[in-house]
Amino acid sequence: MVLISIYAISAILFTSALAEASIRYMPFGASIVQATCWRAYLWQHLQSTNYTNIDFVGSLSSSTQCGSPAINYDRDHEGHSGYLAIDIADKGLLPGWLESSPAKIITMHLGTNDIREGYGTKAILAAYSTLIDQMRASNADMKIIVAQIIPLPANDSAVVDLNAGIPAWAASKNSSVSPIWVVDQYTGFLSSDLRDDGIHPNDSGDHKMEAKWYTAMLQAIGSLG
Numbered sequence: 001m002v003l004i005s006i007y008a009i010s011a012i013l014f015t016s017a018l019a020e021a022s023i024r025y026m027p028f029g030a031s032i033v034q035a036t037c038w039r040a041y042l043w044q045h046l047q048s049t050n051y052t053n054i055d056f057v058g059s060l061s062s063s064t065q066c067g068s069p070a071i072n073y074d075r076d077h078e079g080h081s082g083y084l085a086i087d088i089a090d091k092g093l094l095p096g097w098l099e100s101s102p103a104k105i106i107t108m109h110l111g112t113n114d115i116r117e118g119y120g121t122k123a124i125l126a127a128y129s130t131l132i133d134q135m136r137a138s139n140a141d142m143k144i145i146v147a148q149i150i151p152l153p154a155n156d157s158a159v160v161d162l163n164a165g166i167p168a169w170a171a172s173k174n175s176s177v178s179p180i181w182v183v184d185q186y187t188g189f190l191s192s193d194l195r196d197d198g199i200h201p202n203d204s205g206d207h208k209m210e211a212k213w214y215t216a217m218l219q220a221i222g223s224l225g
């Protein structure tokens with residue numbers, strides 16, 4: 001009797017595991033992806049709303065402790081601190097990252113370091129275009145979520161200019177099999193949501209970012225059918 005019950009239970013667990021084949025999702029960007037806590041909050045929010053089959057992927061795994069008590073989250077990601085969009089594009093880094101960690105959904109928050117080093121909207125959007133093409137070369141059906149980036153008070157006019165260019169750029173690169181959704185991470189993000197470094201979100205900023213990613217993630221997950 002006992003043995004039969006255990007077999008029955010494992011059959012049920014096995015069947016539901018199959019039904020919920022995991023959806024691979026890559027959080028991609030620089031330190032605002034690597035050294036922050038919005039990924040932990042996003043993972044927890046997805047879990048708590050029954051999106052338990054989202055597999056965060058990437059070549060890196062963060063050690064950052066997030067939440068209290070600390071959240072035991074899926075730490076894999078592709079956020080490279082200090083990296084510029086134009087360098088990632090010019091050096092062709094993304095194809096290898098996606099080859100190691102294929103994905104169905106990708107979020108990109110990138111360009112802050114480009115702006116800090118003086119690059120403007122045109123150069124950054126050109127890099128974004130290269131990156132989108134590389135995402136689709138890896139997976140023709142990639143569901144792509146691109147952020148209008150969070151404020152950078154030291155260079156805010158350059159951020160505002162980049163963000164203003166993103167919607168029309170994204171629309172020009174859009175496709176029905178590989179949609180691009182733009183997430184406005186700028187609006188409503190206050191200077192008090194930044195750490196003292198004036199660059200990275202603090203805990204309040206991480207929660208604001210998470211809420212916006214979450215809505216876009218549900219749209220992307222829904223589009224997978």
Ligand SMILES: *[C@@H]1O[C@H](CO)[C@@H](O)[C@H](O)[C@H]1NC(C)=O
Pocket residue numbers: 048049050
């Ligand atoms: C998650 O699933 C559980 C069990 O089926 C259910 O009780 C709960 O209401 C669901 N939560 C959400 C947010 O859908």
Ligand SMILES: *[C@@H]1O[C@H](CO)[C@@H](O)[C@H](O)[C@H]1NC(C)=O
Pocket residue numbers: 114115116117118119120154155158
């Ligand atoms: C951002 O500020 C830094 C430091 O003042 C400056 O060197 C850089 O050129 C600025 N970026 C842009 C795009 O203006």
Ligand SMILES: *[C@@H]1O[C@H](CO)[C@@H](O)[C@H](O)[C@H]1NC(C)=O
Pocket residue numbers: 167170171174175176179180181182
């Ligand atoms: C791209 O197309 C999808 C529908 O396939 C739409 O939801 C999305 O808003 C479009 N993105 C842009 C930037 O126009």
Ligand SMILES: *[C@@H]1O[C@H](CO)[C@@H](O)[C@H](O)[C@H]1NC(C)=O
Pocket residue numbers: 191192193194195196202203204205
């Ligand atoms: C975020 O940092 C600001 C200072 O920049 C501080 O006033 C605020 O209390 C912080 N909020 C949280 C939730 O850490």
